[in-house]
Amino acid sequence: MGDVPDRTLSGKVVVVTGGARGIGAATARALAARGARVAIGDLDEDVTKRAAKDLGADVLGLRLDVTDHAGFSAFLDEVERELGPIDVLINNAGIMPLAYLDEETPETTGRLLAINLEAVIHGTREAIRRMKPRRTGHIVNVASIAGKIGAPGGATYCASKFGVVGMSESVRYELRGTGVEISCVMPTIVSTELAAGLKQTRMSSQVKPEQVAAAIVGALEKPRFDVFVPARLGTLGRVMAMLPRRAAEWVYSLGGSDMLLASAVHSSARADYEQRAAASAPAEDATH
Ligand SMILES: NC(=O)c1ccc[n+]([C@@H]2O[C@H](COP(=O)([O-])OP(=O)(O)OC[C@H]3O[C@@H](n4cnc5c(N)ncnc54)[C@H](O)[C@@H]3O)[C@@H](O)[C@H]2O)c1
Secondary structure, three states: OOOOOOOOOOOOEEEEEOOOOHHHHHHHHHHHHOOOEEEEEEOOHHHHHHHHHHHOOOOEEEEOOOOOHHHHHHHHHHHHHHHOOOOEEEEOOOOOOOEOHHHOOHHHHHHHHHHHHHHHHHHHHHHHHHHHHHOOEEEEEEOOHHHOOOOOOEHHHHHHHHHHHHHHHHHHHHOOOOOEEEEEEEEOOEOOHHHOOOOOOOOOOOEOHHHHHHHHHHHHHOOOOEEEEOOHHHHHHHHHHHOOHHHHHHHHHHHHHHHOOHHHOOOHHHHHHHHHHHOOOOOOOOOO
């Protein structure tokens, strides 16, 4: 069989949640540069509008709290009114408050699951409902390598990301033959505010948000489900999965990779980020 030609992103309507900063902003910028019509949604209206302006002249910036499910649906409606039917939804908004589980408050647990998992499920369902009748579309869920391997100091974060991987894998089967694609993005540590205070190790050096953005662009142009960043993480994961647990844990501990999140739990370098994450509250009227 010959090579399938790359899908063009020019003119496609793309939505990025949590697009005002970090990976979301880098992805929105890369997509706008490819001629996509991009909308970003993020918590603070002024910050989002400023970010949109900075990302490209035609980028639409709207306020969005992904935990307000009715508001999330209304946001997607508004994007469709302004730009046309949504071709790509990138569920990227997420937070990573760090704590040992016995020190984590129930409020933090709830906030983490509401933003990182429930909102991604809601966004995915909304996108399918809009895309399936048109027999075209692509959903990109930003999980993490923390959705494949547990890490002390980030138990609920890992739970949320394992959830996103499992949900996305299941939906991939449900979407067979519908013309709608789904991808799951699993980066290592990325140099954004969310990763403040995390150390680099030999086995897990940080990548830049632009590298994640490039991988997402690649997966949209040539659809594939697993998007590891860097790509070699996928191979490493397959090898680790074949090892007995003790051997896998030993490999994981080489160079301190297993303690990456734990070592930053009480780090003062994370104070500003932890404060911002704590304010990314689920909407009081969050509906399901
Ligand atoms: N940085 C990393 O090391 C890393 C690694 C793997 C995966 N990820 C994932 O990538 C995604 C983006 O993270 P980032 O590193 O760019 O973080 P970031 O903090 O730089 O950006 C996340 C954005 O999401 C927004 N957001 C938070 N709660 C929201 C809500 N309720 N509604 C709407 N927007 C909301 C924030 O305001 C922020 O602009 C997250 O899902 C994160 O878990 C990050």
